[in-house]
Amino acid sequence: MNASTDDLLIRFPADTIVSDVYAYAPPSIENSDNQIADVTWMKKVNPNSNSYVFSVQRNTASPGKGFFYIDFQGIRIPSYQKGDFPAYMEASPNSVFSTEQLPLATISSGKVTLSVDEVASISSDSAALSTIRIREESPGDLKIATDSIELKLPPGFKWKLNGTATNETLWGDLALGSLTTENNDQTLKIGIKLKSGVTLVPGSKPKASTIELSNLLIEVDEQVAQAGDVNVTFDGQSDVTASSMVIARYGGYSLKGGPYGDIPTIIAGRRDQPIAVFFGEELAPGTIDVNRSITATVPKYVKWNRVPVLDTAISELGDEIQMQRFGTSGTDLFYKDDDGSKINGRFTKKTQKRAAKVYFKKGTVDVAPNFKGLLALEFGGTSPMHGKMPIAKVVPPVAMQALKPLEIVAGVKNQKLDDIIIAETLPGALLAKQLRIYAPKGITFEQPPGFEVVEGNLVLAKNSVNVSDQNDNGDPYVSVDVENSSSVASKIKLSNLVVNADGSVPDGTLVFEIKGWDTATSEITQGDFSESKAAETVVANVYRSSTTPKTLQALFTIGQANAQFAGSEVTLGAAPYIKEGRTYLPLRDAAKAVGIADADILWDPATQQATLSKGAKFVQIQMDSTTLRVNGTEMTMDTPPEVVDPGRIMVPVRWIANAFNANTQWDEATQTVTITAK
Structure with a gap:
């Protein structure tokens, strides 16, 4: 056996009296040799001192833990001692032990303390717990009875008594008695009895005892048991210092x-x-x-x-x-x-x-x-x-936004559309392939439009603009070749757009889309997925020559909680006001003024973000942020939305109106703002 020896000094507070001292090292711990081979009380420092020196012999060949026990018998604590009663442990600089203060007891009226060596992690249907230690603080605290202590498990756990449990009295006159269960094995009743050979003189109490209970098993019902700490509650005839104790941690099958x-x-x-x-x-x-x-x-x-x-x-x-x-x-x-x-x-x-x-x-x-x-x-x-x-x-690789959707008439040729901005979301988002912008059936392009990089370093191939009346699905498109991808996120302006709309084009919004397999926005080939659309935008509102585009007009007065919607008076969520030169309206009222239905106004309380949608356009606005997103393209407002009593979200109305191509007019004399939308 490989061994080495360390000396350890333990000192008590002044006026403490110790009758006798015992030291003990068990031969094994958890099926491994104890790293402590032996421990011996050598001497007092001097006859009148409260300091004791111990010689601790280590077994350095053992891979296991090291445990030893020191029992100071008949300790008399001075009457003035209150609260924690400490021992001071001192060791030489090269010792395996540290110099520190150890609380040995709390001066009280006397109770029983339960503890575990370590909280076991369990997950299987039957698992062993770490050793439970039962300790009297003073003689007579631990009652001799079949239900001296009761340990109740939470739902989903049961005690399993199959003869594997072991026990040992470390010191004192008491020993473990019977172990029984009740309440469908959820409660363990621990019996305490006098140790064999101990006889008490009438009127005397057994010596304070410490008992270890090992190899207790519990069963887990994973349908009921909750993951986390397994907390047992205490009951029984003995007065336990705490009401509960964590004996295990259940991971569950998770x-x-x-x-x-x-x-x-x-x-x-x-x-x-x-x-x-x-x-x-x-x-x-x-x-x-x-x-x-x-x-x-x-x-x-x-x-x-x-x-x-x-x-x-x-x-x-x-x-x-x-x-x-x-x-x-x-x-x-x-x-x-x-x-x-x-x-x-x-x-x-x-x-x-x-x-x-x-x-x-x-x-x-x-x-x-x-x-x-x-x-x-x-x-x-x-x-x-x-x-x-x-x-x-x-x-998405790009965002697409028409600067201002115009009105066009079905069955009419040579109708001009406003410019479109195509913005990369990240550098290099557009591949060096053909970029295609599709129109719906019934629309043809009168002439090749202009493509120009207005921001970033994307390179378009010269003389590569192409107009196709239709593709395999019958949808017309215009295209341009990307010669070199960007290293700085870039923007392309599509201008000089002139279209012909035949009579088959339906009334409503006209939407252009960026799509196509094996193109600048997709290195995916046809067959892998069913949809290739990367971006879209509303470019026009279509109506027939026999009809007039429907308009919606709303009139708001600063400081007034009533407004006129299409000639009818309505009550607003809050009165409009002007702040730093900007007119604020309640979010929902501003949305209705530009023709958005209640069902198309969404509020996410978790992200504090409102989403407004109308046709193919959606606008997102964030509380306390000046960022406005229109179909994914970010714009910076000069003032953010805010909240006023009673919890109404107020928005700078001109930004909302412009995003949905509505017209706003301000009348200084009457302090009114008029919003006209289609």
């Missing part, structure tokens, strides 16, 4: 997981786009059982390209966990299904003592041109990991 690090922003219409590194973590060892499967499904209009691989550099594999491998490389832990929407994996070993936390990296996806927003994986299978996990933010 995992937690999420993205690791930043979530990347990727572009719709691209292949092989990187997703975030993500992880799955067991809440307790053994959560992932053998042959449990795990699936990760991407949403519609997204497909897996490369399956994620295990990041061995940062993963914690626990003691046993292993996944079945797929693929000739021998490193793929997932495989794709036939349509590419789902990846599958299966676990072939599970953890026993150490929980696993696994990270997966290098996963990529193909994204259809029309997908945008948060991309989240949907986890399923027979493993406990379920739910959605965000792994990327998807932005």
Whole structure:
């Protein structure tokens, strides 16, 4: 046996009297040799002192824990001592022990203290607890009875008595008696009796005792048990210092997981786009059982390209966990299904003592041109990991906005449209391919329009503008070739747009779209997805020569809570007012004034964002922000929206009106603003 020795000095407060001292080191701890081979009380520092020196012999060959006990018998504490009663432990500089103050007791009327060596992590249907220690603070506190102490488990947990429990009296005259259960095994009754061979003189009390209870088992009903701390409540004839104690931590058959690090922003219409590194973590060892499967499904209009691989550099594999491998490389832990929407994996070993936390990296996806927003994986299978996990933010390659939709008449040729701005959302969003802008059936282009880069460093090919009366689906389009992609997000102005509208074009909004397979906005080819539209905008309102465009007129007066809508008086949510030269109206009233129905006014309290939609146009406005988004294109207002009593959202009305192509007129004399919309 390899051994070394350390001296340890323990000192008590002044006027403390100790009758006797015992020291003891058990031979083993948790099935391993004790790292403490022996402990011996050597001497007092001097006969009148309260300091004691112990020699502690270590077994350095043992891989286990080190425990030893020191029992100071018959301690007399001075009457003036209140609160915590400490011992001062002192050691030499090179000792394995530290110099510190240890609270040994709290001076009180006398109670029983229960504690556990450590809070056990459990997840299986039957699990062993750590050792429970029962300690009297003074003789007579621990009652001799079959129900001296009762431990009641929460719902979903039961005590399992199958003869495995063991006990030991560390010191004192008491011992463990019977162990029984009641309340459908939810309550454990601990009996206490006199230790064998102990006889009490009438009127005397047994010596204060400390008893250890080990290898107790509890069963878990995973349909009822709640994950988290397993808290037992105390009852019985003995007075226990606390009302409850945490004896275990139940992980349940569940995992937690999420993205690791930043979530990347990727572009719709691209292949092989990187997703975030993500992880799955067991809440307790053994959560992932053998042959449990795990699936990760991407949403519609997204497909897996490369399956994620295990990041061995940062993963914690626990003691046993292993996944079945797929693929000739021998490193793929997932495989794709036939349509590419789902990846599958299966676990072939599970953890026993150490929980696993696994990270997966290098996963990529193909994204259809029309997908945008948060991309989240949907986890399923027979493993406990379920739910959605965000792994990327998807932005469209471009945003498209007509400066001002005009009125055109069905059945009339040579009608001019206003300019259109096409803005990249990120540098390089437009590929070096053909950019196509489609019109609906019934519309033809009278002449090739102009394409001009007005911002950024995108390069358009010279003499590449083309007009096509129709494509395979019958929709006409104009196009231009992108010669070089940008390194700075760029904007293109489409001008000199002149169209012919035949009689088949219906009344209402006229929408142009940017779409097409294998184009500047999509490296995806036809067949992978069903939709190629990347952006759209309203370019005109169509009516027939026999009809007149319907108009809506609303009249608001500053400081007045009533207004005129199409000649009828209505009550507003709040009175309009002027602030820093800008006219503010209630959000809903401003929206109605430009022709937006109540159903098309959406408010998200979580993000504090309002969304207004009319036809193919939607406008988003954020509280306390000067950013206004029109079909995804950001504009900066000169003043933000705000809230006034009684909780009404007020907006600068001119910005809302302009966004929906409504006309505003201000009359200084009458302090009125008139909004005219179609």
